Amino acid sequence: MKFSSQTLRTFTTLHTWVGLVAGFGLFVAFYAGALTLFHHDLPLWQTPGAATALPAGLDDAQYLLEDVLATHPEARRHVGMTFPGTEHPQPLAYWQADDGSWRYAWPGQIAGSPAPPQTGLAELVNELHYSLGLPVAGIYVMGIVSLLYGMALLSGLVIHLPRLFGDLFALRPGGNLKQLWQDAHNVIGVLSLPFHLMFAVTGALLCLVFVQMALLNPLIYDGKALQAVPTAMDTAPVRDASGIPAPPGSLRVLHARALEVARAQGVANFEPAYLKLANGGDANATIEITGEASGTLGPLGAVALDVASGDLLASQLPGQRDANHATLSAVYALHFGEFGNGVVVWLYFLLGLGGAFLFYSGNLLWIESRRKRRQPQQPRAGVNMARATVGVCIGLCVAISIAFVTALVLERLAPSAVDHGIRWACFGSWAACALWAALRRPAQAARELLWAAAISTALVPVLHGALNGDWLWRAAARGQWPLFWIDAIALAMAFGFARLAVASQRRARNGDPNSVWAN
Numbered sequence: 359m360k361f362s363s364q365t366l367r368t369f370t371t372l373h374t375w376v377g378l379v380a381g382f383g384l385f386v387a388f389y390a391g392a393l394t395l396f397h398h399d400l401p402l403w404q405t406p407g408a409a410t411a412l413p414a415g416l417d418d419a420q421y422l423l424e425d426v427l428a429t430h431p432e433a434r435r436h437v438g439m440t441f442p443g444t445e446h447p448q449p450l451a452y453w454q455a456d457d458g459s460w461r462y463a464w465p466g467q468i469a470g471s472p473a474p475p476q477t478g479l480a481e482l483v484n485e486l487h488y489s490l491g492l493p494v495a496g497i498y499v500m501g502i503v504s505l506l507y508g509m510a511l512l513s514g515l516v517i518h519l520p521r522l523f524g525d526l527f528a529l530r531p532g533g534n535l536k537q538l539w540q541d542a543h544n545v546i547g548v549l550s551l552p553f554h555l556m557f558a559v560t561g562a563l564l565c566l567v568f569v570q571m572a573l574l575n576p577l578i579y580d581g582k583a584l585q586a587v588p589t590a591m592d593t594a595p596v597r598d599a600s601g602i603p604a605p606p607g608s609l610r611v612l613h614a615r616a617l618e619v620a621r622a623q624g625v626a627n628f629e630p631a632y633l634k635l636a637n638g639g640d641a642n643a644t645i646e647i648t649g650e651a652s653g654t655l656g657p658l659g660a661v662a663l664d665v666a667s668g669d670l671l672a673s674q675l676p677g678q679r680d681a682n683h684a685t686l687s688a689v690y691a692l693h694f695g696e697f698g699n700g701v702v703v704w705l706y707f708l709l710g711l712g713g714a715f716l717f718y719s720g721n722l723l724w725i726e727s728r729r730k731r732r733q734p735q736q737p738r739a740g741v742n743m744a745r746a747t748v749g750v751c752i753g754l755c756v757a758i759s760i761a762f763v764t765a766l767v768l769e770r771l772a773p774s775a776v777d778h779g780i781r782w783a784c785f786g787s788w789a790a791c792a793l794w795a796a797l798r799r800p801a802q803a804a805r806e807l808l809w810a811a812a813i814s815t816a817l818v819p820v821l822h823g824a825l826n827g828d829w830l831w832r833a834a835a836r837g838q839w840p841l842f843w844i845d846a847i848a849l850a851m852a853f854g855f856a857r858l859a860v861a862s863q864r865r866a867r868n869g870d871p872n873s874v875w876a877n
């Protein structure tokens with residue numbers, strides 16, 4: 359397939375500028391997204407002794423639910439709770455207070471905490487992934503970035519399509535460093551293109567779902583989109599409270615009933631994970647039990663029951679869902695790798711890091727393409743882009759590692775301050791790295807921040823072992839593989855940052871002196 363030179367120039371310009379505009383946000387989303395794959399393991403890693411604590415049972419969950427309903431009348435409207443299991447050893451109840459804020463309770467703490475226990479680190483990484491850490495509007499910004507991301511992918515495909523197979527595996531190491539970076543950028547982009555297109559589409563859908571509903575409201579929902587949301591998103595039908603008091607129901611019985619319904623519909627491996635109770639303590643109470651069934655794309659499914667009688671009200675199980683629930687479940691599973699086995703998780707992890715490299719290398723190539731090869735003074739635009747790339751991208755790597763280290767230290771010194779402390783540590787160190795990069799020459803800042811990333815990331819497994827006793831070899835010997843892999847990945851990444859720092863120093867010393875990357 360051939361395109362005219364004018365067409366290729368147009369798409370090259372589009373690819374370049376869309377990539378630059380969205381590239382910083384995409385680096386943050388992909389680097390944090392790779393770590394988000396360990397979202398369920400981070401609370402166990404963060405909390406001393408959590409991995410060895412015995413999980414609670416359904417009776418403990420029952421006591422917690424009854425205490426919450428008795429202590430917090432506002433929770434009777436709607437309350438959610440996790441079932442105790444491997445991902446959540448202790449049940450956690452959550453509901454909205456009268457002022458609209460969320461409250462959390464767990465065994466031994468039913469007063470209604472404004473934050474769940476030991477989840478701050480996982481939530482911080484997830485927040486960076488889906489909203490770039492920006493309050494309120496961040497998720498919509500990320501949705502727009504996802505749309506730009508799709509444009510960059512399609513324009514990049516048009517650029518490389520004429521010579522796709524010739525350059526696909528062409529990695530040409532040697533004296534031409536720019537050519538090597540260009541080859542690596544092209545190979546990673548082309549080989550992972552199907553996954554990146556999927557990430558772009560699902561990311562835009564997840565971030566802009568309510569914007570889409572608002573736009574379609576007058577056309578499809580006749581101005582009643584808010585009334586349609588519960589039916590579209592939930593499984594249990596909406597019922598008004600009867601005003602007749604009733605027991606809250608037996609979780610053991612309802613749990614068994616949900617398993618029975620799932621088996622009757624051909625889902626034998628359904629495992630309940632959490633519940634949503636509406637009109638708790640009322641004769642019209644309903645419960646929606648959501649869980650996972652392996653072996654399907656979109657493993658999440660739900661069973662809605664009448665609390666008093668246990669009768670089936672509705673179900674949205676794999677293979678038995680309506681189009682909306684099937685689509686939402688598939689989109690979520692595809693985006694976060696919530697399907698298949700552990701191989702999928704590792705594949706997504708590598709794709710996340712590869713995507714971060716893709717956007718980082720794209721900025722480097724833009725800088726290199728504007729380099730003045732016959733004069734030491736480089737264009738201001740190239741210098742500023744180099745400083746921004748180093749400060750934002752490498753600075754993020756430093757900031758997340760410092761947040762991990764801060765979480766370990768504060769869990770020992772001031773557990774109640776962990777959530778606020780890690781946020782200050784993360785965003786404060788990120789801002790400091792950006793300022794450092796703005797004040798230093800790009801080559802110096804890159805080398806220094808890469809060493810900072812290597813040291814702070816190496817401290818993650820070292821402090822985890824020193825403070826909690828969970829050294830890598832002990833975690834492996836006890837079969838605590840989530841703890842082992844988080845620390846092992848940190849060590850591997852610390853080694854990678856150190857190698858990049860050495861390479862940066864070598865480039866600054868021995869490379870072309872007419873460059874922003876020279877000393």
